[in-house]
Amino acid sequence: MMNQKRLERVLENLRAQDLGQMVITDPASIFYLTGRFIEPGERLLALILNTSGKNSILINNLFTVPEDLGVVKVRFDDTDDSVRLLASCIEAGGRLGVDKNMPARFLLPLMEMGAAAGYELSSACVDGARACKDEAERALMREASRLNDEGMAVFSQWARPGITEREMAAHIEETYCSLGADGCSFTPLVGFGANAAIGHHEPDDTPLAEGDCVLLDVGCKKDGYCADMTRTFFFRRMGEKQREVYDIVRRANAAAEAAVHPGALFSEIDRAARSVIEEAGYGEYFTHRLGHSIGIEVHEPGDVSSVHHEPVRPGMVFSIEPGIYLPGEFGVRIEDLVLVTEDGCEILNRFSKEPQILG
Amino acid sequence: MMNQKRLERVLENLRAQDLGQMVITDPASIFYLTGRFIEPGERLLALILNTSGKNSILINNLFTVPEDLGVVKVRFDDTDDSVRLLASCIEAGGRLGVDKNMPARFLLPLMEMGAAAGYELSSACVDGARACKDEAERALMREASRLNDEGMAVFSQWARPGITEREMAAHIEETYCSLGADGCSFTPLVGFGANAAIGHHEPDDTPLAEGDCVLLDVGCKKDGYCADMTRTFFFRRMGEKQREVYDIVRRANAAAEAAVHPGALFSEIDRAARSVIEEAGYGEYFTHRLGHSIGIEVHEPGDVSSVHHEPVRPGMVFSIEPGIYLPGEFGVRIEDLVLVTEDGCEILNRFSKEPQILG
Numbered sequence: 126m127m128n129q130k131r132l133e134r135v136l137e138n139l140r141a142q143d144l145g146q147m148v149i150t151d152p153a154s155i156f157y158l159t160g161r162f163i164e165p166g167e168r169l170l171a172l173i174l175n176t177s178g179k180n181s182i183l184i185n186n187l188f189t190v191p192e193d194l195g196v197v198k199v200r201f202d203d204t205d206d207s208v209r210l211l212a213s214c215i216e217a218g219g220r221l222g223v224d225k226n227m228p229a230r231f232l233l234p235l236m237e238m239g240a241a242a243g244y245e246l247s248s249a250c251v252d253g254a255r256a257c258k259d260e261a262e263r264a265l266m267r268e269a270s271r272l273n274d275e276g277m278a279v280f281s282q283w284a285r286p287g288i289t290e291r292e293m294a295a296h297i298e299e300t301y302c303s304l305g306a307d308g309c310s311f312t313p314l315v316g317f318g319a320n321a322a323i324g325h326h327e328p329d330d331t332p333l334a335e336g337d338c339v340l341l342d343v344g345c346k347k348d349g350y351c352a353d354m355t356r357t358f359f360f361r362r363m364g365e366k367q368r369e370v371y372d373i374v375r376r377a378n379a380a381a382e383a384a385v386h387p388g389a390l391f392s393e394i395d396r397a398a399r400s401v402i403e404e405a406g407y408g409e410y411f412t413h414r415l416g417h418s419i420g421i422e423v424h425e426p427g428d429v430s431s432v433h434h435e436p437v438r439p440g441m442v443f444s445i446e447p448g449i450y451l452p453g454e455f456g457v458r459i460e461d462l463v464l465v466t467e468d469g470c471e472i473l474n475r476f477s478k479e480p481q482i483l484g
Numbered sequence: 485m486m487n488q489k490r491l492e493r494v495l496e497n498l499r500a501q502d503l504g505q506m507v508i509t510d511p512a513s514i515f516y517l518t519g520r521f522i523e524p525g526e527r528l529l530a531l532i533l534n535t536s537g538k539n540s541i542l543i544n545n546l547f548t549v550p551e552d553l554g555v556v557k558v559r560f561d562d563t564d565d566s567v568r569l570l571a572s573c574i575e576a577g578g579r580l581g582v583d584k585n586m587p588a589r590f591l592l593p594l595m596e597m598g599a600a601a602g603y604e605l606s607s608a609c610v611d612g613a614r615a616c617k618d619e620a621e622r623a624l625m626r627e628a629s630r631l632n633d634e635g636m637a638v639f640s641q642w643a644r645p646g647i648t649e650r651e652m653a654a655h656i657e658e659t660y661c662s663l664g665a666d667g668c669s670f671t672p673l674v675g676f677g678a679n680a681a682i683g684h685h686e687p688d689d690t691p692l693a694e695g696d697c698v699l700l701d702v703g704c705k706k707d708g709y710c711a712d713m714t715r716t717f718f719f720r721r722m723g724e725k726q727r728e729v730y731d732i733v734r735r736a737n738a739a740a741e742a743a744v745h746p747g748a749l750f751s752e753i754d755r756a757a758r759s760v761i762e763e764a765g766y767g768e769y770f771t772h773r774l775g776h777s778i779g780i781e782v783h784e785p786g787d788v789s790s791v792h793h794e795p796v797r798p799g800m801v802f803s804i805e806p807g808i809y810l811p812g813e814f815g816v817r818i819e820d821l822v823l824v825t826e827d828g829c830e831i832l833n834r835f836s837k838e839p840q841i842l843g
Binding site for chain 1: 525526545546547548562563582583584585586587588589591592593603604605607654655657658661682683684771772773783785787789790791
């Protein structure tokens with residue numbers, strides 16, 4: 126069944142943007158509204174919402190959905206012209222809202238058919254609804270992060286001399302599953318020593334050596350919702366500079382988390398962390414935004430960055446992940462997920478942020 | 485470095501479509517041309533090709549690429565307006581080709597900025613080049629399927645009374661990795677008994693019982709290229725009807741493979757298999773296209789279906805996967821990958837198609 130409360134929020138947002146209809150192709154948004162996650166691959170999957178209440182879903186016969194989905198089902202085969210069917214579900218006289226992920230292979234032919242009177246990006250109507258998690262979603266976000274805390278405790282114990290990043294990454298997914306999660310929410314990032322200073326470094330055959338930092342940026346998925354946490358450990362010893370940098374990043378993380386409350390701007394939260402790092406003289410080594418929103422997808426719209434000046438609202442969940450990356454030396458990042466509450470925030474990760482020496 | 489031969493093929497296709505420029509956002513196509521696979525997530529990654537030779541790539545500073553990529557690199561941060569930068573790389577006076585996967589969140593704002601004089605789907609220019617694998621790619625496709633054959637031999641030995649589909653699926657990826665592959669090319673499909681008759685059934689807690697069919701639709705990835713194979717086994721015994729259906733599907737698979745040669749239409753190959761199944765009286769239970777093209781992605785444009793009337797050409801690789809699905813009873817599918825050669829085809833999977841009783 127369609128989730129009526131969520132649907133109503135999206136329809137309200139459409140009305141506020143003066144739109145009568147919208148096409149949603151993002152499987153995550155379709156899951157949000159219908160409770161069914163379908164990965165259509167190259168095939169078309171589209172939910173067409175109309176403020177009149179005449180909603181429909183276009184879905185290939187290959188995929189099963191419950192009978193009582195609460196929307197008109199338009200079924201098709203691989204041999205049908207699915208874009209023409211989509212056009213038939215759209216009011217040609219009205220403008221059409223389009224979600225952010227609609228691929229050009231459907232959008233451009235739809236435009237050529239003259240399916241609507243105009244097209245505009247209205248992803249915020251559904252993404253904005255998704256941004257503020259309802260009670261059921263908050264419980265799911267808590268549970269995913271609880272499992273992630275448990276996972277981190279296991280992974281950090283794997284550190285031993287000579288283990289490679291790849292070897293350490295290899296068993297993360299099955300460990301999550303054995304703990305009760307459904308798998309990884311993204312490809313685990315494991316970085317030893319200087320590799321931890323490289324943005325988006327993928328685990329390779331670098332072996333772990335004494336004095337290395339061990340950066341683990343990992344997350345699991347549970348019942349459709351994502352976790353995401355980073356901890357940076359040190360193997361067998363921790364140098365003075367490592368200790369100094371770790372302390373700065375930890376203070377930046379704490380300062381940002383303390384700045385989260387309804388009405389605070391995303392950019393102010395970014396600033397809270399960035400100031401700590403800049404004042405310590407490492408500003409140029411914090412090379413990315415502070416965080417990102419998260420939920421059904423590991424990255425959702427809503428950057429915690431210097432250029433995002435909207436206020437945060439209760440129910441939003443995002444990461445706080447300051448870092449300092451010293452090329453050729455080491456990198457430190459400390460990341461938690463936070464849930465905005467009525468008067469502050471709830472930190473979803475409980476895993477210790479004390480500096481830890483492993484092995 | 486850009487692969488000059490592949491780039492030249494794409495530019496030739498653009499000229500043939502009377503286009504001077506094209507934007508490519510598909511990470512798989514960018515890998516095809518540059519040898520670098522970057523998964524940009526929600527960020528923009530775009531290769532802009534121009535038949536004048538003035539090519540450029542827009543890439544976030546978070547991602548590393550070799551210095552000598554052979555195209556102008558336009559770097560940006562999360563705080564930059566990446567779509568405006570993209571517009572600056574496009575000749576506003578000319579029409580712009582767009583690849584199939586460009587998301588609406590980039591395409592619609594680009595159109596609003598008036599970045600080009602017009603927009604058209606020109607995905608076929610790059611997808612068509614990718615469709616005919618060159619020598620290096622053929623070797624990679626062979627190797628991925630060789631590893632998949634090895635994997636199937638291992639997986640089929642896991643059958644034992646009571647093992648669930650989920651348990652059987654759980655160790656497929658690590659087995660591939662231990663054999664030397666890089667992981668799964670798609671989520672493994674494991675279906676026992678009546679579940680094997682459900683399209684796109686995902687592994688659940690159904691336990692294996694005597695008399696069940698065991699459908700394994702699995703694939704690994706190696707060095708960026710995908711394998712994909714299905715075999716259907718029987719656990720401890722094989723009923724008369726199972727034997728009859730298996731034999732029909734096997735003959736359909738063989739008939740289609742025998743029909744593959746340069747110039748044969750995709751639809752003719754589909755027909756070759758479908759006729760066998762229809763003549764045996766099971767036509768209504770073969771509910772999907774015969775196959776799909778494959779390469780860097782597990783599904784690439786080029787369906788082997790009744791409505792695709794283009795001829796196949798040397799270097800194309802696609803699946804031949806007829807099936808018969810009897811709701812509530814069982815399902816049988818037998819799938820190989822084939823590579824079109826100068827005078828026929830090479831079957832990339834060597835794993836036996838004899839009926840096999842396990843356990």
